[in-house]
Amino acid sequence: MNAGDERRSTHKLKIPIDLYEEIGSQEKTIRLIKIGLLTLKVSHLEQEIADLMKRTEHQKKKTAELPCETERFQQLLEEALQDGKTLEKLLGKKR
Amino acid sequence: MKLHKPTAKSIQVKTSQEIVDLAKELNFSLDLNTARKVIRLGIESLNREAEVKLALKKLEEEKERLASSFQKIALQNSQLEAKCIGTRSQFGKVSRDNRVLAMHLCARTLRSMREERLRKELVRKYIMNYRSA
Numbered sequence A: 001m002n003a004g005d006e007r008r009s010t011h012k013l014k015i016p017i018d019l020y021e022e023i024g025s026q027e028k029t030i031r032l033i034k035i036g037l038l039t040l041k042v043s044h045l046e047q048e049i050a051d052l053m054k055r056t057e058h059q060k061k062k063t064a065e066l067p068c069e070t071e072r073f074q075q076l077l078e079e080a081l082q083d084g085k086t087l088e089k090l091l092g093k094k095r
Numbered sequence B: 001m002k003l004h005k006p007t008a009k010s011i012q013v014k015t016s017q018e019i020v021d022l023a024k025e026l027n028f029s030l031d032l033n034t035a036r037k038v039i040r041l042g043i044e045s046l047n048r049e050a051e052v053k054l055a056l057k058k059l060e061e062e063k064e065r066l067a068s069s070f071q072k073i074a075l076q077n078s079q080l081e082a083k084c085i086g087t088r089s090q091f092g093k094v095s096r097d098n099r100v101l102a103m104h105l106c107a108r109t110l111r112s113m114r115e116e117r118l119r120k121e122l123v124r125k126y127i128m129n130y131r132s133a
Helices: A017-023 A026-091 B017-025 B032-106 B113-128
Strands: A008-016 B010-016
Touching (some): A008 A017, A008 B017, A017 A026, A017 B032, A026 B010
């Protein structure tokens, strides 16, 4: 985006006067602020990506564990259903 | 560009919407102290402006790719989880029913040693050692 495309707003920023005098111009000050913010955005994105990768790894771990867990409950269920039949038979209940 | 009368330590300058949007996106408040830090960062990165912009572009693409991948896996897991919870819930219900039947069985007179052995095993499983799913 070039300077011509930038929309000017009514927003104002307070700049330390010593720094402003060191820089020398408003345009350059704005440009430095923009570059500074873009640099911060790079760090911010790197952190977001690291978080996403961590969360994705956690999800992949769940993907591996869940079918085993389901299988375990399925086996317990089948055993419980069989026990239920035995109990009813011992109680003399007709199915 | 009209400059306002400087205060003792600061000067007000008009800024662009792009900067306002960037600061908002980063949840960053541009006050006197933070403006100093940001400007210093800008001075350090001035010679690498093109490199910073390229890095941003690549990182945004990477983030989008990862976010899409994460959503797919999370959706798949929510379905797997629903199945697991369903099976566990079914097992829980059958176990509770069996517990009630085992309690009734305690009061029954049984016909053989085999049946006594079975009752003992089922009572141990569904009453003495019972844990809800």
